[in-house]
Every structure is written in structure tokens, then in C-alpha cells.
Amino acid sequence: EVQLVESGGGLVQPGGSLRLSCAASGFTLSDHYMDWVRQAPGKGLEWVGRTKNKARSYITDYAASVRGRFTISRDDSKNSLYLQMNTLKTEDTAVYFCLMFWSGYPYWGQGTLVTVSS
Amino acid sequence: VLTQSPGTLSLSPGERATLSCRASQSISSSYLVWYQQKPGQAPRLLIYDASSRATGIPDRFSGSGSGTDFTLTISGLEPEDFAVYYCHQIGLSPGTFGQGTKVEIK
Numbered sequence: 001e002v003q004l005v006e007s008g009g010g011l012v013q014p015g016g017s018l019r020l021s022c023a024a025s026g027f028t029l030s031d032h033y034m035d036w037v038r039q040a041p042g043k044g045l046e047w048v049g050r051t052k053n054k055a056r057s058y059i060t061d062y063a064a065s066v067r068g069r070f071t072i073s074r075d076d077s078k079n080s081l082y083l084q085m086n087t088l089k090t091e092d093t094a095v096y097f098c099l100m101f102w103s104g105y106p107y108w109g110q111g112t113l114v115t116v117s118s
Numbered sequence: 119v120l121t122q123s124p125g126t127l128s129l130s131p132g133e134r135a136t137l138s139c140r141a142s143q144s145i146s147s148s149y150l151v152w153y154q155q156k157p158g159q160a161p162r163l164l165i166y167d168a169s170s171r172a173t174g175i176p177d178r179f180s181g182s183g184s185g186t187d188f189t190l191t192i193s194g195l196e197p198e199d200f201a202v203y204y205c206h207q208i209g210l211s212p213g214t215f216g217q218g219t220k221v222e223i224k
Contacts, residue, residue: 035213045161045204047213061211097160101208104148105166 002026002107004098009112016088016116022081022098022109030054030076033101036083038094039111048083048096066092088116120205122216128224135192137219139205144185149209152181152190155218156201164203165190195221 008020022034033056036048049062051072060072071084081098095111119142129135139150147168153161163172165181168188178193192199200223205216 035208037213037215044218045206045215047215050211050213063212104151104208105172106151106163106206106208108160108163110160 002100004100004107004109006096006098006109006112009096009114011115011117012088013118014088014090014116017086018088018114020083020085020096020112024079024081024100027100027102029074029079029081034074034081035099036072037097037099040094051081090116092116120207120214120216122205122219124219126220126222128222129195130224131195131197133195135195135221137190137203139188139190139216141186141207145207146209147184149207150188151206151208153204153206154201155204161204
């Protein structure tokens with residue numbers, strides 16, 4: 001059974017940093033594209049970024065709103081995906097989800113809340 | 119860009135709901151999915167490959183379309199179907215979401 005469990009969310013001051021983790025099970029992480037998606041309170045879903053699979057050299061891409069501040073990485077040996085968030089802004093406050101794609105079928109974690117506030 | 123319409127749909131239980139998702143450029147049907155979301159919950163996958171129902175999804179939910187125009191139809195609304203619905207393009211980077219359609223009780 002595929003499972004994705006996010007962790008690492010919390011309260012951080014503007015300008016601070018936070019690293020989110022996504023623990024994956026039920027599949028081989030290196031075989032799959034992985035995305036981070038977020039949802040600000042009362043708002044819609046926003047794509048944050050992607051890391052492609054090993055066959056695609058783990059190429060990453062980011063939304064313009066986070067490019068240069070956020071970094072996606074993965075540790076396939078630990079079956080874990082990460083989102084390093086630096087220089088956080090109040091507008092980064094959101095629930096952050098990790099997603100895995102299996103032949104056009106997306107799997108979601110339950111999300112972790114990040115609050116950026118002084 | 120994915121544009122959903124209408125923004126809000128006011129209907130009564132038992133009525134048919136038709137939700138639209140239009141893409142600014144042609145996308146593969148294999149990479150168009152639909153979700154239902156209720157407050158405080160993660161999105162729930164309804165439809166993948168534009169027209170395939172996800173595991174456990176009732177057959178009153180159906181998806182159709184190709185190219186730039188996609189539709190989610192709920193054939194007879196049940197009380198638990200009143201929620202927000204999103205389309206999502208998963209094939210290309212950046213991934214994109216529609217802005218959502220809220221289906222509310224009339």
C-alpha cells in the first residue's frame with residue numbers, strides 16, 4: 001500500500017527556514033516523479049515544485065513564487081523526500097502536501113501545516 | 119493554465135452537476151485528474167486519466183473530455199457531494215490546478 005507521511009511543519013518567523021520531510025512507503029521512490037503542493041488557508045491548491053525520477057536524473061523545477069528560496073531533495077535510501085524552505089514569507093503560510101505519481105494516478109499525503117508569522 | 123467554471127454551482131440534492139475545466143493548451147488525457155475537497159481534509163482523488171474512476175468512487179461521478187476541454191459530471195447529487203472540486207494537470211511541469219468549483223446546496 002502506498003503511503004506518504006509529511007512532517008516538519010510548524011511556526012516560524014518571517015525570514016526563517018524550515019525543512020519538511022515526506023516519508024514514503026509501498027513503492028520505490030527512485031522510480032517516481034514527486035511533487036510538493038501547498039494550500040494557503042481558505043485558498044486553492046498551488047503547485048510548489050517537482051523532482052523527476054532517477055531515469056530523468058532527478059531534475060527539479062519550481063514555481064516562480066518559491067524559486068531560489070525552496071529546494072527539493074530526496075534520499076532514496078531512506079525513501080524520503082524533502083522540501084528545504086528558506087527566507088520564508090508570511091504568504092508561504094499553508095498546508096504542504098507531497099504527491100507521488102504512478103502512471104497518471106496521483107497519491108497524496110495528509111499534509112503538514114507551516115505558519116510563517118512574527 | 120487550467121480554468122474551471124463555474125466558480126460556484128448552486129444545486130439541490132438529486133440534481134445533475136456539470137463542472138468544466140479548460141486548458142490554455144492541449145494536454146494529454148492521461149494526465150488530467152479531478153479531486154473533491156472538503157474543509158480540513160486533503161483532496162480526494164475522483165477521476166484520473168480524464169475518465170477513469172479512482173478506487174471506491176461511486177459511479178455517479180464521471181469524467182470526459184480531451185485536448186483542452188474536460189468535464190466532471192455528478193449524475194445525481196448526494197448530500198456528501200457538496201464540496202469544492204479541482205482539476206489538475208499532472209503531466210507537464212509546472213503542474214497546474216484549476217481554481218476550483220464550489221458545489222453548494224441551493
